[in-house]
Every structure is written in C-alpha cells, then in structure tokens.
Amino acid sequence: MKKISIDPVTRLEGHGRIEIFLDDEGEVANAYFIVPELRGFEQFCIGRAAEDMPNITNRICGICPEAHHIASTKALDALYRVEPPPAARKIRELLYSAFFVADHTTHFYALGGPDLIVGPDAPPAERNLLGVLRKIGSEKGKEVIECRRRNHHVIQTIGGRAIHPCSGLPGGWSKPVTEEERREIETAAERNVAFALYSLDLFSRILQGDTAFRESVFSDTYLHRTYYMGTVDDEDRVNFYDGMLRIVDPDGREFARFHPRDYRQHIAEHVESWTYLKFPYLKKVGWKGFADGSESGVYCATPLSRLNAAEGMATPYAQEAFEYFFETFGSRKVDGRYRPVHNRLATHWARLIELLYAAERMLELSRDPEITDPHIRTIPREKPSEGVGSVEAPRGTLLHHYRTDERGVLTRVNLIVGTTHNHAPIALSIKKAAQTLIRKKSIIEEGLLNRIEMAFRLYDPCFACATHSLPGTMPLSVIIRDAQGTVLREMAQYLR
Amino acid sequence: MADKPKFAMYWAAACGGCDIALLGINEKILDFAEAFEPVFWPCVMDGKKSDIEGLADGALALTFFNGAIRTEEDEAMARLLRKKSAVFVAFGSCAVEGCMPGLSNLSSADDHLITVYLDNPSTTVTDPAVVPRLSTRVAEGELRLPGLYDTVRSVRQTVDIDYMIPGCPPEAHQLEAVMELFMGTSGLPEKGAVLGAGTRALCEECPRIRSWTGREQRRLRFRRLYEIIPDSTRCLIDQGIVCMGPATRGGCTALCPGANMPCIGCYGAPAGVADQGAAMLSALASITDAGSAGQPEEAMQREVEAAFEPIVDPVGTFYKFSLAHALLNRARPASPVTDEAADRKGKGRA
Ligand code: SF4
Ligand code: SF4
Numbered sequence: 001m002k003k004i005s006i007d008p009v010t011r012l013e014g015h016g017r018i019e020i021f022l023d024d025e026g027e028v029a030n031a032y033f034i035v036p037e038l039r040g041f042e043q044f045c046i047g048r049a050a051e052d053m054p055n056i057t058n059r060i061c062g063i064c065p066e067a068h069h070i071a072s073t074k075a076l077d078a079l080y081r082v083e084p085p086p087a088a089r090k091i092r093e094l095l096y097s098a099f100f101v102a103d104h105t106t107h108f109y110a111l112g113g114p115d116l117i118v119g120p121d122a123p124p125a126e127r128n129l130l131g132v133l134r135k136i137g138s139e140k141g142k143e144v145i146e147c148r149r150r151n152h153h154v155i156q157t158i159g160g161r162a163i164h165p166c167s168g169l170p171g172g173w174s175k176p177v178t179e180e181e182r183r184e185i186e187t188a189a190e191r192n193v194a195f196a197l198y199s200l201d202l203f204s205r206i207l208q209g210d211t212a213f214r215e216s217v218f219s220d221t222y223l224h225r226t227y228y229m230g231t232v233d234d235e236d237r238v239n240f241y242d243g244m245l246r247i248v249d250p251d252g253r254e255f256a257r258f259h260p261r262d263y264r265q266h267i268a269e270h271v272e273s274w275t276y277l278k279f280p281y282l283k284k285v286g287w288k289g290f291a292d293g294s295e296s297g298v299y300c301a302t303p304l305s306r307l308n309a310a311e312g313m314a315t316p317y318a319q320e321a322f323e324y325f326f327e328t329f330g331s332r333k334v335d336g337r338y339r340p341v342h343n344r345l346a347t348h349w350a351r352l353i354e355l356l357y358a359a360e361r362m363l364e365l366s367r368d369p370e371i372t373d374p375h376i377r378t379i380p381r382e383k384p385s386e387g388v389g390s391v392e393a394p395r396g397t398l399l400h401h402y403r404t405d406e407r408g409v410l411t412r413v414n415l416i417v418g419t420t421h422n423h424a425p426i427a428l429s430i431k432k433a434a435q436t437l438i439r440k441k442s443i444i445e446e447g448l449l450n451r452i453e454m455a456f457r458l459y460d461p462c463f464a465c466a467t468h469s470l471p472g473t474m475p476l477s478v479i480i481r482d483a484q485g486t487v488l489r490e491m492a493q494y495l496r
Numbered sequence: 497m498a499d500k501p502k503f504a505m506y507w508a509a510a511c512g513g514c515d516i517a518l519l520g521i522n523e524k525i526l527d528f529a530e531a532f533e534p535v536f537w538p539c540v541m542d543g544k545k546s547d548i549e550g551l552a553d554g555a556l557a558l559t560f561f562n563g564a565i566r567t568e569e570d571e572a573m574a575r576l577l578r579k580k581s582a583v584f585v586a587f588g589s590c591a592v593e594g595c596m597p598g599l600s601n602l603s604s605a606d607d608h609l610i611t612v613y614l615d616n617p618s619t620t621v622t623d624p625a626v627v628p629r630l631s632t633r634v635a636e637g638e639l640r641l642p643g644l645y646d647t648v649r650s651v652r653q654t655v656d657i658d659y660m661i662p663g664c665p666p667e668a669h670q671l672e673a674v675m676e677l678f679m680g681t682s683g684l685p686e687k688g689a690v691l692g693a694g695t696r697a698l699c700e701e702c703p704r705i706r707s708w709t710g711r712e713q714r715r716l717r718f719r720r721l722y723e724i725i726p727d728s729t730r731c732l733i734d735q736g737i738v739c740m741g742p743a744t745r746g747g748c749t750a751l752c753p754g755a756n757m758p759c760i761g762c763y764g765a766p767a768g769v770a771d772q773g774a775a776m777l778s779a780l781a782s783i784t785d786a787g788s789a790g791q792p793e794e795a796m797q798r799e800v801e802a803a804f805e806p807i808v809d810p811v812g813t814f815y816k817f818s819l820a821h822a823l824l825n826r827a828r829p830a831s832p833v834t835d836e837a838a839d840r841k842g843k844g845r846a
Binding site: 019021029030032034036037038040041042043044045046047048049051052055056059060061062063065076080145149152159160161162163164166167169170171174175263264267268269270271272273274275276278280377379380401407408409412414416481483485 | 509510511512513514515516517520522566567595596599600602603607608609611612613616617618619620621625626627628629632634635636637638639640641642644664665668720721722723724725751752754755756757760808809811812813816
C-alpha cells in the first residue's frame with residue numbers, strides 16, 4: 001500500500017481531524033475525532049459586566065447568535081432574580097421561533113439537504129444549495145431564499161439587528177412590538193407554516209420515491225442506542241424557549257427531569273488530552289468511554305433527541321407530523337408514549353417537524369393580544385450572585401452559567417452548547433461509518449468522506465459554537481494509519 | 497466562458513456572521529456571482545488551499561478576509577491570500593481590529609486552559625496531565641494538537657491590506673454599496689480606505705436628541721443598563737447610559753440606539769481617531785462635572801469616582817471590539833501550569 005508522508009503539525013493546524021487506526025488485520029481499531037481549537041469565551045468573559053453578556057456571547061456564533069443572546073438574557077434573569085413581564089417573555093420567544101424557522105430551513109436545504117435531495121452519490125459539485133435549487137425548481141428555490149429573508153427581517157424588527165440582535169436585558173426586552181410590526185410578523189408566520197408543510201411533504205416524497213435513501217434512513221448504519229435530552233413544557237411537550245430538561249433512557253423511560261439550574265447534578269464533562277473539545281456525559285451513569293447503550297453515560301441532544309424525550313408537540317400540525325414520524329418507524333407506545341427512534345438519519349426528518357412547530361408557534365405568538373403590550377421591563381432590585389439560562393438551540397440544549405461578584409462583574413462563566421453535548425455521539429457515528437467502509441485493508445475512498453460527512457451533518461454540528469472558536473464550517477481531514485502508525489491515506493475537504 | 501475576475505472569501509478566527517452578512521444582501525449577491533467567479537469560499541463551496549497555492553500572485557481579483565488571527569493556520573492563510581490577491585480587504589470587526597477574540601488578550605493561553613478544563617464547574621478533572629496537550633500517546637499511536645497563540649491580532653496587524661470594511665458584522669445596505677463599487681467601472685478608492693461606513697461619529701446619524709454637546713459641563717451620573725427604562729427619543733448618554741456613539745464610526749444607521757440600546761462600538765473608531773476606548777473616555781470625561789472651582793481636590797476626586805462607579809468594566813465597555821488595537825494592551829501572562837503548557841506557549845509566540 002502506498003505511503004503518503006505528511007508533517008501533521010504544520011499541515012493540520014486549525015483543521016478538524018479524524019485519525020483512523022487500523023489493526024493488523026486491516027480492520028478499524030479506533031477512530032479519533034479531534035477538534036484543534038479553542039477561542040475561550042469562558043476565560044475572557046471574566047471581568048465583564050454581566051449585562052454585556054448577551055451582546056458578547058452572540059459573537060460566539062454568527063449562525064445561531066439568537067440562541068446565545070436569549071440563553072444569556074435568561075441567565076441574567078436568573079442572576080438578578082427578576083421575572084420579565086409576560087409581553088417580554090413572549091417577544092423573546094417570538095424572535096426565537098423566527099430564528100428556528102430560518103436556521104432549520106438553512107440546514108435542510110443548504111447543508112443536510114444536498115445529500116438527501118440531490119442524493120448522497122451525486123458528484124460533490126452538485127451537492128450544494130445550487131444543486132438543490134435545480135432539483136426542486138427555481139420557484140421553490142426562491143421560496144427557500146425568501147423564507148430566510150423574511151425571518152431575518154422579523155429578527156431585525158424584534159431584536160434591533162438581523163445578525164447579532166441586541167435587545168436582551170435582565171428582566172425584559174428593550175423594545176416593544178408595534179401593531180404594524182405585529183401584522184407584518186403574522187403574515188411572515190403564515191407563510192412559514194405553509195413553507196414548513198411543503199418541506200415535510202417534500203421529505204416524505206423523497207422517502208417514498210428513493211429506495212436507497214429510505215434504506216439508509218431505516219438501516220443500522222448510523223444507529224446508536226443512547227440517552228436523549230430535550231427541554232419540555234409542563235405537559236412534557238417539546239419547547240425551545242423554556243421548561244424543564246428531561247432525559248430518557250434508550251428504552252424511552254424517563255431517566256431524569258430537572259430545572260436547567262441543576263444541570264451540574266446531572267451532566268459532567270469528560271476531558272481528553274488529544275482534543276480541545278470536551279465530552280459531556282450523564283453523571284449518574286458515568287463516563288464509560290465511547291460507547292452507546294444504557295450502561296454508558298453518552299447522551300444526545302438534537303432535534304431527534306428532543307422528539308424522543310417528549311410526549312408530543314404543542315401545536316396541531318406538528319403533533320400530527322410527530323405521530324406519523326413515530327408510526328412510520330414502527331415505534332411502539334410504552335406508558336402512552338412512543339419509544340425512541342435511534343436511527344440517526346431520522347434527525348433530518350425530526351428537524352422538519354420542529355420547523356413546523358416553530359412556524360406554528362410563531363403564528364400563535366404573533367396573534368397573541370399581549371404581544372404588543374408596551375410593558376416589557378422589570379427593573380432588577382436584587383444583588384446578583386449566580387444564574388443559569390438555557391434554551392434549546394437548533395443543534396441541542398444550550399446552557400449559560402454565570403457567577404458574579406455583588407456588582408455583577410463576572411467571576412466565572414461556563415457554557416455547554418448544543419454541538420458539545422453531541423460530541424461523543426458524533427465520534428460514535430464516525431467510527432461506525434469508518435467500520436462499514438474499511439474492511440480488511442480495503443478502503444472505499446470515494447464513499448468514505450461522503451459517509452463521514454453524512455454522519456457529521458445529521459447532527460448539524462457547529463464548531464464555532466462548540467469550541468467557541470472555529471467558524472461554522474471547518475476544513476476536515478481524515479487520516480488513516482496502519483497498525484505501525486504509517487499513514488495510508490489522507491483526505492481533506494471543507495465541511496459545512 | 498469568458499474569464500471573470502476571481503473572488504475569495506475566507507474566515508480565520510471568526511463566528512461566521514460576516515459570511516452570513518454577505519449572503520444577506522439577497523438579490524445583489526446573484527449580481528455579484530455574475531460579475532465575479534467565486535473560487536474559494538469555505539462557507540459556501542468546497543475548495544482547497546492547494547487550489548489557491550497553485551494560482552499566480554495577484555490572480556485573485558478580490559479577497560474578503562474575515563476573522564481574527566489566533567493560530568498559525570490563520571496567519572498562514574492571511575499571508576497566502578494576501579500574496580495571491582490584487583485587492584485584499586479586511587472584512588468585519590475581527591479582521592479590522594480584533595473584535596471579541598481580542599478580549600482574549602486580557603489573559604494568557606494558560607489561563608484559558610485552566611478555566612476551561614481544570615477550574616471549571618462541570619469538569620471533574622484534577623490532574624493537569626489530562627488537559628489538552630501537544631502530543632498524546634493512545635493505545636493505537638500518537639495524536640497531536642496545535643498550540644494556542646497567546647496574543648490575538650487583527651488581520652490589519654498581520655498583513656498589508658488594501659481596504660477595510662468595519663462592523664460586526666457589516667450591515668447589508670453598506671455591503672450592497674461596497675459590492676457595487678467593486679462591480680463598477682468608476683475606479684477604486686485610495687489604498688487603506690475604509691469602505692462601507694461613514695467617516696464621522698455615529699451620533700451624527702442618530703436621531704436621538706442630544707443636549708450634552710456644546711453645553712457647559714454638568715453633573716452626570718452613569719447608570720447600569722438595566723437600572724432605567726430610557727426614553728426612546730433622548731440621547732442615551734444624557735440619560736446616564738454609556739453609549740459608544742461619540743467614539744464609534746457611523747454607517748449602521750444607529751441600529752442599537754434605534755432598539756433603545758446603547759451603541760457598543762462595533763464599527764470601530766471614527767476617521768482620524770487612533771484609539772476608540774481612549775476617545776470614548778475623553779468624551780465622557782469632558783461632560784462629567786468634576787466639581788466646581790475652589791472645591792477641595794479630594795471632594796472632586798470622590799465625585800468623579802461616584803459618577804464613573806457604575807462603569808464596572810472599563811476595558812470591556814470601551815474596548816469591546818478594539819482591544820487588539822488599543823495603545824495600552826497586553827496583560828502579563830500567568831506562569832505556565834505544566835511543561836506542555838510551557839511548550840505550547842513557546843510555540844504560540846513563535
Ligand atoms: S466581525 Fe462580528 S460578525 Fe464578523 S466574524 Fe467577527 S464576530 Fe462574527
Ligand atoms: S451617544 Fe448614542 S444615543 Fe446619544 S446621540 Fe450618540 S449614538 Fe445616539
């Protein structure tokens with residue numbers, strides 16, 4: 001086998017990297033997923049004024065600044081022990097719903113979608129947004145762009161700016177919604193519902209029409225039986241803005257239900273010296289290495305996890321889609337609730353069900369008479385000390401935890417973001433993909449990068465968020481070594 | 497196909513917001529894609545560094561570089577793209593003046609490692625050997641990690657740039673104008689120019705009514721942002737809220753004051769101002785009453801201190817976006833925790 005010699009230190013700076021080691025038989029001995037950067041918000045936020053945090057932490061990520069902004073604002077509510085007036089709370093959730101619509105749309109059509117709509121085996125030059133637009137037709141293509149545009153406009157209207165919105169304050173929101181704005185938002189929400197229904201319909205047509213795709217969705221290729229986490233409302237339905245964190249075990253039994261402020265009793269982070277990104281796990285089960293099953297503390301926090309951890313959806317169309325989803329997978333009901341779906345590729349489908357829920361929720365809120373109430377601030381009176389804020393970000397639960405001195409100057413900041421929760425599951429999926437494609441020294445090179453990318457993308461990982469460092473895409477290299485450590489193959493490609 | 501001028505956009509230590517901002521110009525981006533051929537743009541298309549390496553020097557007609565310089569890779573990409581580009585633009589606050597990553601310069605790389613892995617609420621690590629390090633032996637072989645730079649720099653501090661576009665991120669209406677400029681035939685401005693922004697302070701375009709300029713000094717007490725509900729028509733500084741408007745370049749149409757929030761300075765200093773934070777401090781000092789003539793020195797001191805007391809984090813308030821370019825800059829790095837860390841620091845400084 002041909003040897004390729006590389007200098008790993010200089011060549012791989014700043015790249016995400018997968019190192020695959022083969023054993024003497026040429027089978028995969030292990031695969032390591034290495035994240036080589038750290039930007040360090042947790043460090044440089046120390047010493048900052050707490051009220052600046054929503055506008056500092058939104059710069060963690062230009063893809064989901066809204067998630068950081070809102071989680072941070074909620075952490076400030078907790079820190080100053082203030083309850084925002086109902087209108088402020090609803091305005092935040094309204095902005096958040098518009099954001100979810102925009103983000104899930106982007107992922108489905110521009111990032112994950114190319115594999116599904118254009119097909120996993122299409123040439124790389126076709127597997128992008130342009131390829132998708134060609135396939136679904138320019139009319140629908142325009143709608144995708146229009147959907148992003150109108151929701152970013154809503155975000156700017158409510159949050160002051162389209163990227164890095166600025167209106168979050170402890171105890172409220174800086175700017176009310178006028179009646180004129182409300183009407184415009186309502187129209188946008190109506191279109192969002194129609195667009196979400198179209199997207200789900202498109203997905204089920206692909207699922208019915210494309211045998212290869214159907215097989216991969218239902219196959220074991222990316223199947224992992226893990227714990228699942230998601231935020232639920234008081235009736236245990238999916239909620240993005242607020243609620244309790246619920247964890248179910250691989251059989252769907254409730255394992256834990258807790259307020260986000262108690263996260264440290266349930267979640268701990270494992271550290272490996274070969275990567276900058278940490279590995280959260282369930283404290284009560286323990287870190288048992290990279291393994292799935294109920295004996296391992298590895299859990300997942302994705303759109304699929306949120307559905308698995310909940311009893312249902314809080315809006316009518318989304319509830320229908322939720323039931324249809326679990327029925328299609330033949331999930332039996334236990335204690336009146338569907339058992340988890342473990343097929344990771346189903347995450348794409350779950351994402352669309354969430355898209356529909358976000359659109360319906362946005363419509364509800366835009367029609368809520370209270371949304372235009374100008375009373376949007378409660379002035380904090382308490383001395384700050386500690387606060388946790390949490391939301392469901394598109395990629396998983398987002399936790400902001402602050403401690404301050406009594407002037408509200410930060411002394412400690414801890415952030416656990418969506419992608420980080422899924423770090424161990426992503427590593428599991430990568431290893432499994434590698435094992436299917438590397439057998440007895442034969443490496444299916446074409447398929448390999450593709451499958452590894454698919455394993456990645458279904459989690460919609462965001463490494464800007466995770467390392468608070470890398471941009472939303474990253475150059476990824478895959479290195480395969482034999483049992484002697486010799487490099488057999490090195491492949492690189494930008495991941496989106 | 498006739499040869500279109502080639503375009504590249506790259507992100508170093510960035511959040512992705514700058515790329516999203518450029519895509520956010522909607523229909524205009526299609527005109528731009530007609531006029532230019534994007535050859536390298538990781539956010540949008542596949543592309544390899546080797547493709548860029550293979551180009552002749554100056555072969556890229558236009559490059560937008562966003563993000564700060566944090567790693568060797570960031571720096572190498574900035575140098576490579578500079579060399580290959582006829583016009584090289586520092587795009588966005590991170591590239592122009594360091595932005596949030598620049599706040600890292602308040603602590604050392606080791607401080608970061610300690611905070612994230614050792615002294616952290618959700619990790620259970622007590623052994624410094626588990627902290628990420630340059631080389632780790634695992635059962636199957638060796639795994640390596642790059643070191644972290646101790647100091648974050650802007651792109652402008654790293655390579656020779658032709659233009660800069662400020663903003664975090666730059667606003668869409670400004671970007672449309674910039675793209676028109678590059679697509680047009682009327683020639684480009686002088687090297688070093690700031691594009692997509694005004695020259696004067698943001699206050700000039702803010703519709704709020706100001707009373708502090710031109711008046712004699714008066715007693716002003718600052719307030720924490722959450723302490724009051726500001727009137728939406730009067731200048732925020734008049735109401736005791738620190739708004740960076742006087743020391744920030746205009747061009748965004750005063751979006752944050754428009755949302756009843758203060759400007760936090762993302763467009764950097766106005767033309768002719770070297771240090772944004774120092775400019776802001778002197779603007780505030782000039783309008784804060786330092787007592788009346790004949791008052792004892794100490795009493796005056798106390799009054800000034802009382803007025804400024806609510807500004808609990810002057811560095812983060814005045815230099816949120818421009819610390820990498822502040823005249824007074826570096827914090828002294830802490831002593832290394834481990835030999836690896838020492839190694840890493842040595843490497844970081846290289
Ligand atoms: S300038 Fe702002 S929007 Fe652009 S990369 Fe930096 S943090 Fe993100
Ligand atoms: S200080 Fe701020 S609020 Fe006042 S005029 Fe300037 S930009 Fe507007």
